[in-house]
Amino acid sequence: QVQLVESGGGLVQAGGSLRLSCAASGRTFSNFAMGWFRQAPGKEREFVATISWSGGSTYYADSVKGRFTISRTNAKNTVYLQMNSLKPEDTAVYYCAARSPGGVLNSSWTKVRSYDYWGQGTQVTVSS
DSSP, rough: OEEEEEOOOEEEETOOOOOEEEEEESGGGSSEEEEEEETTTOOOOEEEEEEESSOOOOOOOOOTTEEEEEEEEGTTTTTEEOOOOOOOOOEEEEEEEESSSSSOGGGGGSSGGGEEEEEOOEEEEEEO
């Protein structure tokens, strides 16, 4: 089992920045690929970014590319999502997720079903 706890959400004006953190416990964090997803009211959960176990490979949704950066510090069992130039349409509950070891980064890592463990989410609200 892996337990994930997100933090860092809040209210920010358009154009501002936030950094989300996701602290993991349980099994060996460095074995897991990690992802960030988000879900706005009335919408399906959607992919935001993913990072390989080593941090050497990352992939982003087109909607956040160039504005968001995913990173991880395995020594601290933590994955981050730096969000810059925030827009009102970024408003959502943000979830981190862990994907069981194995494989290399590919398009399947953008799918909710590819992740085995989920945090409880943190709210991000961007005002216009």
